[in-house]
Amino acid sequence: MTDSTLAAPTTDSALAYAEAHLDDSLERLFALMRVPSVSTDPAYAEACAKAAALLSEELNGLGFQARVAATPGHPMVVAHHEGPGPHVLFYGHYDVQPVDPIDLWRRDPFDPVIETRADGSKTIVGRGASDDKGQLRTFIEACRAWKATAGHLPCRVTILLEGEEESGSTSLEPFLHDNAEELKADFALICDTLMWDTETPGITIGLRGMTGGQVTVRGPSRDLHSGLYGGPARNPIQLLATMLGELKDGEGRVTLPGFYDGVPAVSPDVRASWDALGFDAGAFLREVGLRIPAGEAGYDVLEQSWARPTAEINGIWGGYTGEGFKTVIPAEAHAKISFRLAGTQDPDAVWASFENHVRERLPADCSVEFLTRGPGSQAITLASDSGPLSAARGALDAEWGRSALLGCGGSIPVVNSIRSILGMDTVMVGFALPDDNIHSPNEKYELKSFAKGIRSWVRILGALGTAGEGAA
Template identity: 80%
Template sequence: MTDSVLAFADAQLDASVERLAALMRVPSVSTDPAYAAECRRAAEQLAAELAELGFAARVADTPGHPMVVAHHDGDGPHVLFYGHYDVQPVDPLNLWTRDPFDPWIDTRADGSKTIVGRGASDDKGQLRTFVEACRAWKETEGRLPCRVTILFEGEEESGSTSLEPFLHAHAEELKADFALICDTLMWDRDTPGITIGLRGMAAGQVTVRGPSRDLHSGLYGGAARNPIQLLAGILGEMKDADGRVTLDGFYDGVPDTDPTVLESWNKLGFDAGEFLGEIGLRVPAGEAGRTVLEQVWSRPTAEINGIWGGYTGEGFKTVIPAEAHAKVSFRLVGTQDPDQVWDAFQAHVRRRLPEDCTAEFESRGPGSFAISLASDSGPLVATQAALDAEWGKSALLGCGGSIPVVNSIRSILGMDSVMVGFALPDDNIHSPNEKYELKSFHKGIRSWVRILGALGETARARAEAVIA
């Protein structure tokens, strides 16, 4: 059955590329009010297409740009697919080879082809892989193997201001068994990735105050406390010689990495020397005894993101500053509590302050918990098997960053998300000459065909086992 669906997807590739190009021609730049009408046009275009495929689709207004919501009945599990139709601004325009909203196919020296234009990879090309997979199922089988709800957002590139209120207001309509998200990366051109974790975050600013005013270092040097030196020393004590964070209780809730996941990472052929060499470094700086992939994908961090105080202008001014400032952030894993971590940081600073100095803290909004998906979860196992069948291999990937919608879906809708993407690190996302590999687009469609089929088949097999 899946073979005929895949054959249709192959035969329709040129038409699929043109449908992607038609969407890319709509300059749906969400951050610029001048493009508000274009954002609506993109939403209406997608809703009309989904309606033609048999979805109950609509453009749903928000205080900002509209959402596209669509539903289709089917057997098997109920999945919520999320993507976004809005794009980043194109500046600087002079660095584009051609008009960024007039997409084109670029053929490289090795014969491979890319689709070039704003939104090619982020996220119009990615969301279209799923829509085209649904098209292939409907045109060949007259059905979808899963019950599918689609949510396309129009403000992802401008802060997703309307997203959480919309999820709260429409929670019953949007709840499903789990979510599918296509806005992430492959490991390389031949290895797709399943992102199984997103680290949480706690962050903010600290200000340490000492003398009542800036002081002449010739008059007060040695006798008066220097807040920059004080703060630098306190921050330096956040890690020990082995790279472990010293905040009290920091590692509460931090699990060891799943051996199955570690094994999959070890098969990737990752070169730590090359990874660090690309940025002019050689020696890993994280926790001793942990691989570089563990450090960036599954371990918590404590980072100083900026530090300043005193005179920093041109020339030289010999002052002892009255205060010093630093911005710090903590990437969290497992069940680490962002509020607890921020409190532990404040306690770390305050315990080390002399009695005549003070500290003030400003948290950068509410923190976020980490998100992880068990490597043996049913949807993930089915997805991995489908990707293995299409690509010959797949990778279980951790992630050092965060995707806000994943936290929103979990906290508001109570659902886990399976994150599968077909973008590459060199796709120039948010930059001039953004591109999407034609191979990624084609095999992305085929991958979603297989994933939908695998999810439906898994549910059918379980149902038969229960009856038996």
């Protein structure tokens, strides 16, 4: 047999390997899940270090150059592997949420198990199954399949695994700044997001940004008897409620001047993708006990949730709130406000506009104090036709038969950090489901999500490598 008759290793070879070695992949996942790497509790610091060491050792065994990097908090894992295609940075986190309330778990949260439902479908149950140990392992196992069959990876890969995502990522941005040259790549990959449903994987192309804080309005010098002062004395709760009520008009539009500057329209191809999802807005609201859509007139529920900015009152209090009744006019009133942002809205400009909105309505004998919640974040919007995203979507379509371009109403801070510090966009592909009980008791990850997640990353790496060769 000559060299020319030998079949070159292909994506199909790696897929076959992943399929044949799924049980081994599960054992490695279970070994990681048994490590109680709860980042927010100092009592688990040793466990976090153990998880980082386990991952670093494994990656070195796969041919990566991996190390455990110390931070003021929990360590990072950084690993590099050469490859012929584009350079990608894969981000994940090995830390997990606390398990409380422990009495609601069906079994030990750190003793993972596969449970079988009545219909025969199987789930992986245990803390970290979905967020994020199961998700990050799909990528590592895909790398293993390529190495086992081809002897190399289709792309140049850097892996960054964080240990503080569930406790605020305090060390992340300083670490990115200090190691920017080492971590810079052509683009980043993240597997910490959702599928649309059990049959439709998603690529998240938009994350809303956010800004917000607390406002305190002060009026009289002390709480007043409403029988003596009711009428002539200003009531801070009533004043603040009026100010907040005027944040929106009758059509649900935010009234702050310049608020919609930088908010783009949804492109036709993304709109078509969302329309094809068959989203049931009525069911979405009924699940939370509602049935009448609110929000900005002229936009459907998906667009409101994924692509439009909002102003929300998250809490409001003042005066007497205890048992019984106390007839007072309070000295002060408080509210917590947040704004979800879209497009290129500037968090600082939005908050400044809110402050002006309040001050313009403030009587001369009252005062106001603002407390912001920290630096705001801009929204992230990815081009739906970018090369890496198109390659990833084609790979998902090949594995699942379909895929979806998804928005996300929330924020993933690391995506902003990667863009602002490393100057890179991120392709977000996830295989979790909304009912995975993330952060809750009995966290689970569908076995199908795990198995097909590995296969999906095998295909994505292959597609990215092929695209890179074509570009060359």
